[in-house]
Amino acid sequence: MLEIDDVRKRYGDTVALDGVSFAVRPGETFGFVGANGAGNTTTMRIVMGVLRADSGEVRNAGRALTYEDRRTFGYMPEERGLYQKMKVADQVEYFGRLRGLAPAAARRAAADLLERLGLVERRDDAVDALSLGNQQRVQLAVALVHDPAVLVLDEPFSGLDPLAVDALAEVLKDRAAAGVPVIFSSHQLDLVERLCDSVGIISSGRMVACGPVGEVKDREGRRVLRVVVRDAAPGWADGLPGEVTRDGECDVLLSEGGDDQAILQSAVRAGRVEHFGWQQPTLAEIFREAVA
Incomplete structure (x- = not known):
């Protein structure tokens, strides 16, 4: 060693x-x-x-x-x-x-x-x-x-x-x-x-x-909820925790808190949900936080 x-x-x-x-x-x-x-x-x-x-x-x-x-x-x-x-x-x-x-x-x-x-x-x-x-x-x-x-x-x-x-x-x-x-x-x-x-x-x-x-990657138990909604209604994520970005015809919501089931219901009402799941931060995100 x-x-x-x-x-x-x-x-x-x-x-x-x-x-x-x-x-x-x-x-x-x-x-x-x-x-x-x-x-x-x-x-x-x-x-x-x-x-x-x-x-x-x-x-x-x-x-x-x-x-x-x-x-x-x-x-x-x-x-x-x-x-x-x-x-x-x-x-x-x-x-x-x-x-x-x-x-x-x-x-x-x-x-x-x-x-x-x-x-x-x-x-x-x-x-x-x-x-x-x-x-x-x-x-x-x-x-x-x-x-x-x-x-x-x-x-x-x-x-x-x-x-x-x-x-x-x-x-x-x-x-x-x-x-x-x-x-x-x-x-x-x-x-x-x-x-x-x-x-x-x-x-x-x-x-x-x-x-x-x-x-x-899991040192603080941190997870991010990623939600991808195609053809979403404008403003569908207003009031939800997290940040929405646009990727082509899809809205992508990244959220670290809140009620995941409530977020899912809002996403279903807004459009077609193409992805919904928890993910760990990437190593690049951990690196940026660690050296900040």
């Missing part, structure tokens, strides 16, 4: 991290989300030893991380670190050998990842000839080539098209299913909600919410 325990970091008078703590279990995918400058990247750099924490500890399997531990990790930094004139396949194989793979094993691992990430046709292209999205795929292949024991990925889905997102998601699911702790940051909260078992929300260097996704 990867554990970040009360980690603190300052830059002069600026507090970058203020007692950040969370854990990622084997086989768990952890989404680490925050606004720009919130502390995600600083935390990941400390995990990887790029930065030194002022205090606190990062542990794996119950002991402080060593250089050798970190060599087994897969890391994708926020900034790309690729050799621009090097061919794609040669580059992934090269990084595999740097991580200790034998030449034949590095070649096999590179070929497998290029196929899985949709890069086979670009294997002999130089990196600087690729689109930004394809460069992102190469960076991911570099992070995955040595079959890492832990994955730490900073904005891995940035710049990827939907097909590439799906391909990467499948790779991450496979690694997690094999028992690898996976932590990634992302501003695409719909992806975090879809892919992650747990989530941590950081704001101004402090963890403001952390836990299994379902628990974080």
Whole structure:
């Protein structure tokens, strides 16, 4: 288990991290989300030893991380670190050998990842000839080539098209299913909600919410009643709790209080009810509230 325990970091008078703590279990995918400058990247750099924490500890399997531990990790930094004139396949194989793979094993691992990430046709292209999205795929292949024991990925889905997102998601699911702790940051909260078992929300260097996704979404027992009425009579929701918006030919009422049966009766009188049900807030809504 990867554990970040009360980690603190300052830059002069600026507090970058203020007692950040969370854990990622084997086989768990952890989404680490925050606004720009919130502390995600600083935390990941400390995990990887790029930065030194002022205090606190990062542990794996119950002991402080060593250089050798970190060599087994897969890391994708926020900034790309690729050799621009090097061919794609040669580059992934090269990084595999740097991580200790034998030449034949590095070649096999590179070929497998290029196929899985949709890069086979670009294997002999130089990196600087690729689109930004394809460069992102190469960076991911570099992070995955040595079959890492832990994955730490900073904005891995940035710049990827939907097909590439799906391909990467499948790779991450496979690694997690094999028992690898996976932590990634992302501003695409719909992806975090879809892919992650747990989530941590950081704001101004402090963890403001952390836990299994379902628990974080349900932390205050908050639910929203969503009612969709087609061809509704004007003013049908006047006096009802909540807010009405227009979606095409439908009125959409979102309400957190009131008598749901009375709301249903009003909706039935107003028009054709196409949806009526309680729903949890989305992770994006929880995030906005947590960092406000």
